[in-house]
Amino acid sequence: MTPQLDQGGQPPMASQPDSGGHFGPYGGRYVPEVLMAPVEELEAAYLAARDDPAFQAELASLLHTYAGRPTPLYFAKRLSEKLGGARIWLKREDLLHTGAHKINNCLGQALLARRMGKRRIIAETGAGQHGVATATVCALFGLDCVVYMGEEDMRRQRLNVFRMRLLGAKVVGVSNGSCTLKDAISEAMRDWVTNVGDTYYLLGSALGSHPYPMMVRDFHKVIGEEARRQILEAEGRLPDTIFACVGGGSNAIGIFHAFLPDRAVELVGVEAGGRGDSLGDHAARYRGGAPGVLQGAYSFVLQDEHGQIALTHSVSAGLDYAMIGPEHAWLHDQRRAEYTAASDDEALDAARLLSRVEGIIPALESAHAVAEAVKCAPAAKDRIFLVNVSGRGDKDIDIYRENLKELDES
Amino acid sequence: MTRNGGTREGGTRIATRISGLFERLKRDARKGLIAYITAGDPAPDRTPALVEALVRGGADLIELGVPFSDPIADGPVIQRGGERALKAGTTLTKVLEIAAEIRSRSEVPLLLFTYLNPVMRYGLERLAKDAARCGIDGCLLTDASVEEAHEYIGAMHAQGLDTVFLAAPTSTERRLKLVAQYSTGFAYLVSRTGVTGERDSISDAVAPLVRAMRAITDLPLAVGFGISKPEHVAELGRQVEAVVVGSAFVRLIEKNLDNPSLEIQLEAFTRELKHGFGASA
Numbered sequence: 001m002t003p004q005l006d007q008g009g010q011p012p013m014a015s016q017p018d019s020g021g022h023f024g025p026y027g028g029r030y031v032p033e034v035l036m037a038p039v040e041e042l043e044a045a046y047l048a049a050r051d052d053p054a055f056q057a058e059l060a061s062l063l064h065t066y067a068g069r070p071t072p073l074y075f076a077k078r079l080s081e082k083l084g085g086a087r088i089w090l091k092r093e094d095l096l097h098t099g100a101h102k103i104n105n106c107l108g109q110a111l112l113a114r115r116m117g118k119r120r121i122i123a124e125t126g127a128g129q130h131g132v133a134t135a136t137v138c139a140l141f142g143l144d145c146v147v148y149m150g151e152e153d154m155r156r157q158r159l160n161v162f163r164m165r166l167l168g169a170k171v172v173g174v175s176n177g178s179c180t181l182k183d184a185i186s187e188a189m190r191d192w193v194t195n196v197g198d199t200y201y202l203l204g205s206a207l208g209s210h211p212y213p214m215m216v217r218d219f220h221k222v223i224g225e226e227a228r229r230q231i232l233e234a235e236g237r238l239p240d241t242i243f244a245c246v247g248g249g250s251n252a253i254g255i256f257h258a259f260l261p262d263r264a265v266e267l268v269g270v271e272a273g274g275r276g277d278s279l280g281d282h283a284a285r286y287r288g289g290a291p292g293v294l295q296g297a298y299s300f301v302l303q304d305e306h307g308q309i310a311l312t313h314s315v316s317a318g319l320d321y322a323m324i325g326p327e328h329a330w331l332h333d334q335r336r337a338e339y340t341a342a343s344d345d346e347a348l349d350a351a352r353l354l355s356r357v358e359g360i361i362p363a364l365e366s367a368h369a370v371a372e373a374v375k376c377a378p379a380a381k382d383r384i385f386l387v388n389v390s391g392r393g394d395k396d397i398d399i400y401r402e403n404l405k406e407l408d409e410s
Numbered sequence: 411m412t413r414n415g416g417t418r419e420g421g422t423r424i425a426t427r428i429s430g431l432f433e434r435l436k437r438d439a440r441k442g443l444i445a446y447i448t449a450g451d452p453a454p455d456r457t458p459a460l461v462e463a464l465v466r467g468g469a470d471l472i473e474l475g476v477p478f479s480d481p482i483a484d485g486p487v488i489q490r491g492g493e494r495a496l497k498a499g500t501t502l503t504k505v506l507e508i509a510a511e512i513r514s515r516s517e518v519p520l521l522l523f524t525y526l527n528p529v530m531r532y533g534l535e536r537l538a539k540d541a542a543r544c545g546i547d548g549c550l551l552t553d554a555s556v557e558e559a560h561e562y563i564g565a566m567h568a569q570g571l572d573t574v575f576l577a578a579p580t581s582t583e584r585r586l587k588l589v590a591q592y593s594t595g596f597a598y599l600v601s602r603t604g605v606t607g608e609r610d611s612i613s614d615a616v617a618p619l620v621r622a623m624r625a626i627t628d629l630p631l632a633v634g635f636g637i638s639k640p641e642h643v644a645e646l647g648r649q650v651e652a653v654v655v656g657s658a659f660v661r662l663i664e665k666n667l668d669n670p671s672l673e674i675q676l677e678a679f680t681r682e683l684k685h686g687f688g689a690s691a
Contacts, residue, residue: 020557030526030553032483034578034603036585176489182480189482194604196580293526293553294480306501307531308479 015260017327021210024333026326029209030293034193043211045116050218055111062107066140067097069104069222073230073386078357079374086380088373089239090360091227091255091388100363100391101223101251102133102204108219109202110137118200120144124188126153126181126247127318127365128160129391130204135169145169148187152179153317160395178311181247181321185295205248206325209296213326220254227386228258239386241266241376245368246339247283247318249325251390256337266338269328270372272314273341279304283312284341285324286332292323299326315344315399316364318391342371348403350374351393363391364399419590419627426547427519428572428595431470432630432651441647441687443468444632445680446523446656448475448491449508450500452667457508458515460663463673465518467680472512473550473654476505476524483525483552485607487657490664502532506544513545521574521595522549526562534562538569548572548595556588563592574598577623579615590627596652597623599633607657608638612645620649643686655683 021027021043029039049055063069072095076088093101113121121143125131131147138145147164151173154161164171177183185208192201206216231239242259244252246269259265274282285300292301294309301323302310314320324332324339331337342350347364350371355361362370366389373387393400401408423429435442445464449457461472477492477500484492502524509520522541529537529551541549548571554562556575566573572595577586580603589597599620602613616633623631633646634654646653662679666672 028558029555030558031555032552032578032600033555033576033585033589034483034580034600036555036578037580037582040582177479186480186482190485190605193483196603290531292530295482296553298558301527303527303531305531306503307528308496309527 015257017210017214021214023213023327023330026297026299026329027210027213028298029296030298031209031296032193034196035209038196039209039211046112046211046215049112049115055115059108059111063104063222067103067107068095070226071095073227073234075234076358079354080377082357083374083377086377086383086385088377088385088387089231089234091223091386093223093251094360094362094366094389094392098129098133098136099394100129100133101220101254102130103136104222104254105204105216105219105250106130106133106137106202109215110141110143113143113200113202114141116200118198120146120195120199121202122146122148122188122191122199123202123204124148124181124184125204126184126320127316127363128153128157128164128395129318129363131169131171132160132163132167134202134204135164135167138169139167146191147171148174148184148191150174150179150181150184153181153184156399157317157395158398180312180317182309189295205250206253206327207248207295207297207323213297216250217253217257217327220250221257223251223254223388224256224258227255231384231386235384237384238262238265240380240383241268242386242388243268243270243369243373244388245270245319245365245390246324246328247272247321247365248323249328251388253325253327255388256331260336267331267336268372269337269339270368271324271339271341272316272319272368273343273346274313275344280311281313282341283314283320283322286339287341294323297323297326299329300324315347315403316368318363318365319368340372342368346371348400351400352404360389361393362389363393364396366390419587422567422594424567424570424572424594426570426572426595427517428471428521428547431519432596435470435651442470442632442652443643443680443684443687444471444473444634444652444654445469445659446473446475446654447659447663448477448488448495449505450477450495450498451491451660451663452494453498454500454504454508458511459673460676461512461518462516463676464659464680465516467677468684469518469680470652471519471521473521473523473656474505474509476502476522476528478525478528481525483605485605485657487661487664488606491660502528502537506540506546509546510544519547520545521572522546524551526551526554529562534565538565538571542569542571546571548574550574550576550598552576556592559592567594576600577619579603579613579619583622586622587626590623590629593629596630596632597627598654599623599631599650601633601635601637604635606635608661609636612637612642616646617649640683640686640689643683644689647687
C-alpha cells in the first residue's frame with residue numbers, strides 16, 4: 001500500500017505531452033516529411049498497445065522473468081557512513097539482464113514492433129548498452145537487428161560491440177562528425193527514412209520525434225514506481241533528493257517520473273561535465289546550450305553561434321550527446337528538476353569509491369550520478385538520497401584501466 | 411479549406427521570381443530544371459561563379475543549400491559537400507552575402523534549402539527580412555514539418571517569401587493537403603523514401619504521388635531526390651512542371667575541386683540534363 005501523500009495544495013505536475021508531443025515548448029515532431037506518417041502510425045500503435053491489458057501483461061511478465069524486475073533498492077551503508085551525512089540508497093538497475101536499465105525500453109518497443117508486423121529493427125548506440133539490449137530483444141523475438149555505432153564509441157566500448165555480434169546483430173560503424181552517438185542517430189534515421197516500410201527504429205533514449213520521448217519514458221517509469229514503493233517501505237518516507245545521470249535522459253526520466261507529483265522531493269539530473277567548460281569539452285547542455293532542433297526534437301542543445309551542433313566530450317560514451325531530452329528541458333524550465341554536471345575525473349573517482357566501499361562497479365554514466373550524490377552527502381545529515389545506478393561497469397573496464405593506471409601495475 | 415467546399419489547397423500566392431518562373435514555363439509550354447548546390451562548397455567565394463555556370467547551362471531555379479552539421483535527410487554526397495562548406499567557414503550570414511552577389515548579376519530565382527536549427531539560431535524574422543533584402547525568393551526546411559512551421563511560415567510570408575514543403579510517397583492524403591495548403595511557389599515531391607543521392611531509375615512511387623497531389627492542388631509540382639540523368643529528366647518532364655537535380659551536381663563539384671574547368675563542366679552537364687526535357691515531348 002502506497003500512502004497518500006500531501007501534495008501541499010499544488011496541482012499535480014503536468015507530465016503528459018500535448019497531442020503534438022510537446023512538453024511546454026519542447027519536443028514535437030521535426031522530421032523529414034517521409035517520416036511524418038510513420039511517426040504518426042507509431043504513435044497510434046503505441047497508444048493502442050499502452051491501453052491494451054494483454055500487451056501490458058506480456059511486458060510485465062518479460063520484465064519480471066527475463067529482465068529481472070523488480071530491481072533491489074539497496075542501502076549503501078558503508079558509503080553513507082564514510083561520507084557522514086545523507087543516508088544513500090541505490091536503485092540497482094545495474095543488476096538487470098544486459099547490465100543496464102536500457103532493457104526496459106527495448107522489451108517494450110520490441111513487443112510493439114512485433115505487434116506492428118515489423119521484422120527489421122534498427123537502433124543507435126553510444127555506450128553500447130542500448131545496442132546490446134536491442135540485440136538481446138531481437139534475439140529473443142527472432143527479429144533482424146542492425147545497430148549503428150560511432151567508430152570512436154566502437155573503439156572505447158569494444159566489449160559491447162562483440163556482445164552485439166554474439167547476439168546476432170549487425171553493427172555498422174559510423175565515421176561521420178564526431179563518430180559518437182549523435183552521428184549514429186543520424187545514420188539510423190537515414191536508414192529508417194530509406195527502409196521505412198519494413199523497419200522499426202528502436203530509439204534508445206528519451207529523445208527524437210514524438211512519440212519517442214513519451215514512449216521511452218513510459219517504458220522506464222517502472223524504475224521510479226518501484227523505487228517509490230521500496231523507499232516508503234524501507235524508510236517510511238520519501239527521499240529528499242534523487243540523483244540520476246542525464247545523456248538523453250532515459251534513466252533519469254524513468255526514476256523521476258513517479259516522483260513528479262511529490263514536490264518536496266528534489267530531482268537532480270547530472271550531465272557530463274567532461275574535461276572543461278569550453279564548448280566541445282563537455283556534454284552539459286545547461287553550460288552554454290540553447291534551445292534548438294536536432295534529430296526530431298526541439299530542446300536544449302549545445303551549438304555554436306551559427307546553429308551548428310557542437311561536438312561534445314565525455315569519458316562516458318552514453319552521456320556524450322549534444323541534446324537533452326525534451327521532457328527534461330521542460331522540467332528544468334518548471335524548476336521541477338535541477339541539472340548539474342560532474343566532470344570526467346569526478347565520475348572516475350566516484351566509480352572507484354563505490355567499487356571499494358560497496359563492491360559495486362558502476363557504469364561510467366551512472367558514476368556521474370554517484371559523484372554528485374557523493375559531493376552533496378556530507379552536508380546533508382539525516383537526509384535520504386536515492387541514486388539511480390542505471391548500469392554496471394563491466395563494459396567500462398578498459399576505460400577504468402586507462403584512467404586508473406596505478407591499479408594496473410603489478 | 412477542404413476540397414469538399416470547392417476550394418483547392420494552395421490558395422496563397424506570393425509574387426516572387428519563383429511564381430513568375432512557373433507562369434513563364436506554363437506560357438511557353440516548357441519544363442523547369444532546378445539545380446541544388448551547397449553554398450560555400452568548396453568555398454564561399456566560388457559559389458557565385460558556379461551558380462552562373464548552372465544558369466548558363468539552363469538551370470531555371472537555384473536551390474542554395476545552407477550547410478548543417480547534422481543533415482539527416484542527406485546522403486553521403488551532399489553530406490560531404492556540407493562538410494567542405496562548413497570547413498571553409500560557410501555560415502547562414504555568408505550564404506546571404508553570396509545570394510546578394512548572385513542577385514546583383516542575375517534574376518534567377520533563389521530558394522534557400524536547409525535545416526531548421528541554423529535558421530532558428532539566426533532568428534526567423536531576421537532571416538526573412540535579410541533574405542528578402544538579399545534577393546532570396548523562398549525557403550525550404552527539410553526538418554520543419556508543416557505542424558511545427560506556423561511561426562516560420564508567418565515570418566516568410568510577411569516578407570513576401572515563398573515557403574516550399576516536401577510531400578513524400580509515405581504522406582497520407584491528410585498530410586498532402588497540409589503540404590499543399592502551406593506551400594507557395596511550388597510543392598516539392600520526394601521521389602522515393604530515402605535520403606538525397608543519385609539512383610539508377612525513377613521510383614514507381616512518383617506517378618501515384620503526382621496524381622494524388624494534382625487531385626488536391628493547382629500548385630506547380632517539382633520532383634526531386636535520386637534524379638541525376640537526362641533520361642530521368644525526360645521521364646519526369648512528362649509528369650511535372652520541374653525536376654530537381656542535386657547530388658549529381660555536388661558530385662561533379664567534388665570531383666573537380668581544383669579543376670579550372672569545373673564551371674565549364676557544370677554548364678555542360680546542366681545543358682545535357684536540360685536536353686532531357688526535349689525527349690519528353
